[in-house]
Amino acid sequence: MTAASGEPARTAGASAGAAGADSAPGADSAPAVRQQLMLAIPAVVVGVVSALVLFALDEVAELLEGVIWHQLPAATGLDPSNGFFIFTVLTLTGVAVGLVVWLLPGHGGRDSATTELIAPPLPLKSLPTLALVAVLALAGGVSLGPENPIIAINAGLLAAVIGRLFKRVPTQLTVMMAAAGTVGALFGTPVAAALVLTGIVAAFPRGGALWDRLFLPLASAGAGSVTMALLAHPTFELPLPAYDTVAPIDLLSGAVIASAGAVFGVLCVALFRVLHRFYHGFGNPLLYIGLGGVTLGLLGALGGEITLFKGLAQMGELITNAGSYSGWQLLSIFGIKLLALAVAGASGFRGGHIFPAVFLGVAFGMYANVLVPSVPLTLAVGAGVLGLVLAISRDGWIALFVATLVTGSVVVLPLLCLAILPAWLIVSRAPEMVVAVVPDRARPSWPWRRPPA
Known part of the structure; x- marks a missing residue:
């Protein structure tokens, strides 16, 4: 993780x-x-x-x-x-x-x-x-x-x-x-x-x-x-079409989608690290978390409710209404959610990155399917989840597990095991979605006063 x-x-x-x-x-x-x-x-x-x-x-x-x-x-x-x-x-x-x-x-x-x-x-x-x-x-x-x-x-x-x-x-x-x-x-x-x-x-x-x-x-x-x-009955499995037969081209399709997802995940991580320095430069939590809320509000107003929250219910909504989204709509949802994850993680909110990374993978896989309809939707979604979760969590086991869990298909697992190899080469030397601990400083008395250097 x-x-x-x-x-x-x-x-x-x-x-x-x-x-x-x-x-x-x-x-x-x-x-x-x-x-x-x-x-x-x-x-x-x-x-x-x-x-x-x-x-x-x-x-x-x-x-x-x-x-x-x-x-x-x-x-x-x-x-x-x-x-x-x-x-x-x-x-x-x-x-x-x-x-x-x-x-x-x-x-x-x-x-x-x-x-x-x-x-x-x-x-x-x-x-x-x-x-x-x-x-x-x-x-x-x-x-x-x-x-x-x-x-x-x-x-x-x-x-x-x-x-x-x-x-x-x-x-x-x-x-x-x-x-x-x-x-x-x-x-x-x-x-x-x-x-x-x-x-x-x-x-x-x-x-x-x-x-x-x-x-x-x-x-x-x-x-x-x-x-x-x-x-309760927690589940990540989505109502995706059955994937029962592996075609030779699926090997290449899965690897390309997972690798592309990993590249976008690495970009999210890099942006997160830059934004963390920016927001925390304001010194006081009320300022940098409040500013983070303003930024998320602007992104949410632009992307709509589908881009909000942790993403578990929202990715089900995406798949259920898959036919109603164009490629540009999916790409905009993906881009806004990626920015929202980077901002939320960097600006001091407490929370994890795995759930929104899964949503990003689903949206990216759906976009790949719209872009190249011959790629099975189940494979595209699984590979998208694999690449995004791998880059953001830096954990191959969890990426494979969640991608398989989302698709509900054991048949897709061998393809994902191959697709993760080039994706791992992309993320293995990239920055991680973490930052160094900022040393404790004197807590300012007022929100507009920054702590001493």
Whole structure:
């Protein structure tokens, strides 16, 4: 997934995970069966709680979204698709998030632009405001997903609780289990969590076989997935045409679309890094997040409701109404959403990049299908998702998994495994969608005063 704030943060995240593995009983060799079974109890608890917290945060965000985008317009006679209404809501969302980050205790936790998906736990005092700014962004239509904030919330909360109830469980291991449980709940399957963590735990020189090290995170991911399935039915699969037969030309088509998507993803990352320096140059959160809200409002007014929010429901809307979009409309939706993702991530909003990257991939794949109708829509969408998610997340496993999940086709998977090879060559030496952590500075007394250099 998205890396941390440059190499130092990546190292911190990896060392945190490594410490978790090495601190667990039996780190130098395969852990005993009894140890695994005993630790499976807190692992399942972590998974269940992670899913419950995710469900609660989603429900609150959807409730607030309904008030802002449905009840308020119905009561006032306003049109929620009107450009001025969209601009106003996103601007006010930026102001609200900026005030929380500037003034309230905890200051909204870490800036998601500088944080690994799996990072050291936040102190408990940071979690309420992190949850608040995440809900405001999700409900207000900001083009970010919930993955970074909710993993940070679950990791911080469960590290504190498990640290008291199960003192033998290392904090780093709890963080990994919380991340696994949350990812399993987000994607509706523990496979996603296994892919996220495989690259981390495989780098550990000790700790037994790979599956010994994945045992507890997978227990947590499985519990999180089942819990979320009982509460809701999360799905990324789109109603795409069946893809049953592979044509030789599809090998080339998939590789070209995935590579082109990766190029646009790299451009998004480069723009994100430039914009981060620009927005944060204003110094005060109220200024740079508020300005980010204004920019998102202008983009939203230009692109319409389809370009707002994390993109999960919107990509379903795109596919359902595929025949009603021209190539230029799809290209404009793609371009505006790409800009919105770069702005939202750079201007201090808390949120993840994976969900909007999937939307971008769907829109790009649909455009490729309109441009060359002989390319099967399912293959085009899968390859588009593969390239965009790969470039933005820098994680090949997740890119392959999400692309296959979106298409719902196992037949397309071998083609994607080949298409990812040239796409990876494009992104492997490109900049990552992360920035270096800005050192703490004196917090200014007034929003127009910049902190000292």
